[in-house]
Amino acid sequence: MELFFLILLILLMATALGSGFPVAFALPGSAIITIGIASLAGYVFTGSVDAYFSIGGPSQWLSAGVTNFRGIYWEAERDTLIAIPLFVFMGIMLQRSKIAEDLLVTMARLFGPVPGGLGISVVFVGALLAATTGIVGATVVAMGLISLPAMLRNKYSVPLATGTIAASGTLGQIIPPSIVLIILADQLASAVDQAGTIRQTLYKQATGEVTMPSDFAVVSTSAGEMFLGAFLPGLVLVGLYMLFILGFALINPKAAPAVHSDSGFDRKFLGQVFVTLVPPLALIFLVLGSIVAGIATVNQAGAIGAIGAMVMAGYRLGGEGTKARYTPAILAIIALLAIAIVVSFIGAINIKRVQTSQEVLGLVIALIAVSLLLIAVFWSGWRTLKFEDTLRGVMLETAKTSSLVFIILIGAAMLTASFRAFGGEELVKHFLQGLPGGFWVQFLIVMLVIFILGFFLDFIEIAVVVVPIVAPILLADPAANVTAVWLGVMIGLNIQTSFLTPPFGFALFYLRGVAPAAVKTIDMYKGVVAFISLQLLALFIAGFYPQLVNYLPNRSSLLSENAPPPMNPRLQYCMENSVAEDFSQNGQGIMSAIKTAEGLDISYLPKDLQKDLKKSFEAANQVMPQMSEIGSAEKAVTEAAVDYRPLHREVRAIERDALRIETRIKELQVVVSRAGPTGIYTEAQGERAKTRIDALQKQHDELIAQIPGTWKDANKTFSTIQKAENKARLTYRRTADSAYQPLAETIAVLKGADKLAAFEPVLEGLKSEIATLEHTAAVDRLAEIRSQIGEIEGTSDIRKGVGDARSLLRKKADDIAGAQAEIDKSIAALKADLAWRKKAEAELLPKLETYDAAIRNNIGLRQQAALPRDIALSVASCLSGHRDVSLNF
Numbered sequence: 001m002e003l004f005f006l007i008l009l010i011l012l013m014a015t016a017l018g019s020g021f022p023v024a025f026a027l028p029g030s031a032i033i034t035i036g037i038a039s040l041a042g043y044v045f046t047g048s049v050d051a052y053f054s055i056g057g058p059s060q061w062l063s064a065g066v067t068n069f070r071g072i073y074w075e076a077e078r079d080t081l082i083a084i085p086l087f088v089f090m091g092i093m094l095q096r097s098k099i100a101e102d103l104l105v106t107m108a109r110l111f112g113p114v115p116g117g118l119g120i121s122v123v124f125v126g127a128l129l130a131a132t133t134g135i136v137g138a139t140v141v142a143m144g145l146i147s148l149p150a151m152l153r154n155k156y157s158v159p160l161a162t163g164t165i166a167a168s169g170t171l172g173q174i175i176p177p178s179i180v181l182i183i184l185a186d187q188l189a190s191a192v193d194q195a196g197t198i199r200q201t202l203y204k205q206a207t208g209e210v211t212m213p214s215d216f217a218v219v220s221t222s223a224g225e226m227f228l229g230a231f232l233p234g235l236v237l238v239g240l241y242m243l244f245i246l247g248f249a250l251i252n253p254k255a256a257p258a259v260h261s262d263s264g265f266d267r268k269f270l271g272q273v274f275v276t277l278v279p280p281l282a283l284i285f286l287v288l289g290s291i292v293a294g295i296a297t298v299n300q301a302g303a304i305g306a307i308g309a310m311v312m313a314g315y316r317l318g319g320e321g322t323k324a325r326y327t328p329a330i331l332a333i334i335a336l337l338a339i340a341i342v343v344s345f346i347g348a349i350n351i352k353r354v355q356t357s358q359e360v361l362g363l364v365i366a367l368i369a370v371s372l373l374l375i376a377v378f379w380s381g382w383r384t385l386k387f388e389d390t391l392r393g394v395m396l397e398t399a400k401t402s403s404l405v406f407i408i409l410i411g412a413a414m415l416t417a418s419f420r421a422f423g424g425e426e427l428v429k430h431f432l433q434g435l436p437g438g439f440w441v442q443f444l445i446v447m448l449v450i451f452i453l454g455f456f457l458d459f460i461e462i463a464v465v466v467v468p469i470v471a472p473i474l475l476a477d478p479a480a481n482v483t484a485v486w487l488g489v490m491i492g493l494n495i496q497t498s499f500l501t502p503p504f505g506f507a508l509f510y511l512r513g514v515a516p517a518a519v520k521t522i523d524m525y526k527g528v529v530a531f532i533s534l535q536l537l538a539l540f541i542a543g544f545y546p547q548l549v550n551y552l553p554n555r556s557s558l559l560s561e562n563a564p565p566p567m568n569p570r571l572q573y574c575m576e577n578s579v580a581e582d583f584s585q586n587g588q589g590i591m592s593a594i595k596t597a598e599g600l601d602i603s604y605l606p607k608d609l610q611k612d613l614k615k616s617f618e619a620a621n622q623v624m625p626q627m628s629e630i631g632s633a634e635k636a637v638t639e640a641a642v643d644y645r646p647l648h649r650e651v652r653a654i655e656r657d658a659l660r661i662e663t664r665i666k667e668l669q670v671v672v673s674r675a676g677p678t679g680i681y682t683e684a685q686g687e688r689a690k691t692r693i694d695a696l697q698k699q700h701d702e703l704i705a706q707i708p709g710t711w712k713d714a715n716k717t718f719s720t721i722q723k724a725e726n727k728a729r730l731t732y733r734r735t736a737d738s739a740y741q742p743l744a745e746t747i748a749v750l751k752g753a754d755k756l757a758a759f760e761p762v763l764e765g766l767k768s769e770i771a772t773l774e775h776t777a778a779v780d781r782l783a784e785i786r787s788q789i790g791e792i793e794g795t796s797d798i799r800k801g802v803g804d805a806r807s808l809l810r811k812k813a814d815d816i817a818g819a820q821a822e823i824d825k826s827i828a829a830l831k832a833d834l835a836w837r838k839k840a841e842a843e844l845l846p847k848l849e850t851y852d853a854a855i856r857n858n859i860g861l862r863q864q865a866a867l868p869r870d871i872a873l874s875v876a877s878c879l880s881g882h883r884d885v886s887l888n889f
Helices: 002-018 023-046 058-073 080-096 099-111 117-132 136-153 158-173 179-207 223-251 267-292 298-318 327-345 357-386 390-421 424-433 439-453 459-465 467-476 484-499 506-514 521-544 547-559 569-598 607-673 683-705 711-751 753-757 759-772 775-790 796-811 816-843 845-855 869-879
Strands: none
Touching: 002 023, 002 390, 023 390, 080 179, 080 298, 080 390, 099 117, 099 136, 099 267, 099 298, 117 136, 117 158, 117 223, 117 267, 136 158, 136 506, 158 223, 158 484, 158 506, 158 521, 179 223, 179 459, 179 467, 179 484, 179 607, 223 267, 223 298, 223 484, 223 521, 223 547, 267 298, 298 327, 298 357, 298 390, 327 357, 357 390, 390 459, 390 467, 439 467, 439 484, 459 467, 459 484, 467 484, 484 506, 484 521, 484 547, 506 521, 521 547, 547 869, 569 607, 569 711, 569 845, 569 869, 607 683, 607 711, 711 816, 711 845, 753 759, 753 816, 759 775, 759 796, 759 816, 775 796, 796 816, 816 845
16 A cells, blocks of 8 residues: 555656646645545554554654754754855846846857857856856846847857757756755765665675774765866866857858957957956856865855855946946955965964964954955945845845745655655665666666656756655665765756756746747757757766766865875775885885885984884885785785676675565564554554565565575685785785884984973973972973973983972972972983984984885875875875775675
8 A cells, every 4th residue: 555655646746746836835745645645544444544654654754854854954064055045146146237148248259250159159158157156047048138139140050049058058057056066965965874874784784794894985975075076077068068069060050150240359359358257257266266175165155156246246237437336346356365465474363362473464454354355345235236226136036046945845855754654765775776787777777767857847856856765775885886976966967957858948948938939949949959968978978987076076185184184994995006006116216215224223222212113114024015915815806706796796686685575574573563452553454464474474585595505605705805805905004004103203203302402401490490489380380391391202201200200299399309309310311312312313314214205105105194195186086986895795
């Protein structure tokens, strides 16, 4: 019966959407009606309202949608959706201020002489507007009103002209900042959590181990990473559009003729190009650049974009001849430059800790700059309010659009909850996992479903209804081991086609509303076919080359100030590949450096330092052979996997089906245990459950019997080979750490000689100082000096005397002489330390630093604070591919 109500839910939703009923009410309405009917039917036919639910009851699932929505979107750390109204405001402001119109007119004149130039200019402007507005309807309408008449007037092919405008208007869905990407990032955040739980369960079932290695975990995403991931595929799509138009114009010049301007490219026109083009590009740089550089979060970048759009609208709405037209914008530019200079030369200023005159000067400049910026913002805001009441209209449209998005999200949360109530999620999961061909067949089916849904549904409905159901299944698969960024961008590229695919392609409706009557709808449909094909081609390219999506997020992460340390488990595999390559290219030089270091005279160092350094040299000699062992072990795994992989895939599929049956049996056992006069289920329901359990148990036993008899031995043999590789990697990591850590500590000790020498007069003065201070102050002073000495490496002997003096005074307040004697011990230890430190600083330190330079970025790579830039780029490239880890599960 659950399947019946699941079908009813889908039919109700499809009927409501197809009849034109508002989406915001169609989604939750379908859920409420279906749950109500299922509850009523359960009460009438079985006496229990819970009878026809896969698990739980109507009250649980009716509240689940809103509860989940509140739990996810009202958490302080999950504030991604705040960016939506900010970017919507930014886009509508730029559209209402006619900046889009200026861009189209200017770029059409600039590209006109090129074959297909008008079409190329539409694509170029569409890309710029996508990176500044992201509002499809506004972009298509603006370009349809301005460019379509010009293209028709210059005898452009009607299908090409309409297809170009409609397709270019949809670029805002994939080129960041994009509302689609923000919603997908938010949906994928929850999907990653579910996928991580699924993968953890798979690992535990396969290995029996409770803890899964963190480098096998599902990699999450954020809106900022989604923006970075979509950037290059978006540019690829723009390039495909332009190449298609240029090629079409060269093959059929009459359908896309070049347009030559009579006025030519004079100085006035070039100035117009500068004024028209530079501000939007600057805004794009501020918004996306601040995210890429890690300066701002997506929400903060959205605020930057909203303010920037208002400043641009301030001078555009004034028009020619307006007094002080550009003054607010100039003030804003000067203020931003001043702030940038202060940050570059003085750094971040804390107003509570201003000490030097330079910081005072920086604070004054920053206050003046911020004041100028506020004046520019309020001045621009007043202008946008004054001229045609633009600000009020923009705010109303922003409120309407943002409210629509959030209402749909709430409705979709309720629909998803009801879908799960009737076992829909499990049904989809079992269907996808039962398909032959593994992940890629599952992925292709999901992409096909999303593409077909795009013929009938808007992008928001697809993103918030389909993604929560299928994304956890796809992300949990360890065979493909795809990232959430890649999956999100692939879905985003696919969803973009929904704006062009008839019969409900929204971009076509927008263009139809402003196109002249002479333009036939069938011509518009013909025109978008080529561009839909190009979108699918871009989807294929991004799927075939995941580096196109993953590289920029990885690069940004590894080069940022908050980059993960080299000890991060997720980085180890790729780091070891990089180090192995370094060993193969520079192995002789590295071994020569180790031999030279072994020959250094360290006899005058303290015994513990000598011992640690000798052990580090011994370990360094073992590192390269151990890296070779990793290579041999990895090769053995690869060779063994050829025969083992098909068997592994077959058995895991059987075990997965068996586990599903076991789960269902446990659910039915609950029904049996709660059936009877005092239970929540009737005796008839209990009997039916028993019968079903017997049938399922038989099916389960038959499945288990299908496992090949060779499985246990094959699994044991392969596990032994695989464990050998894991052991080789762990051994290498421990050896590399023990080879470098003592060296780094010794260098730090030797570099502290000058700092340590400065404490000799301090300790001498401390003896007389504690005699004049009161008891508590003397104890505190000793603690302070002890702490300061402790900041220098290798000073435990020196600290001991001061610490003993403090302990002595705490016990006997009047034993000043005893405390002074202990300080004398510290002074003696300090002098003894300085004797060998000074000698080692002059003779040994330069040689150790030379050795350190030779092994720092290979043997000592794990011990560094951050990855060097060249290695970070190599690791980012390595991480950008898909690594199959399924044989570990």
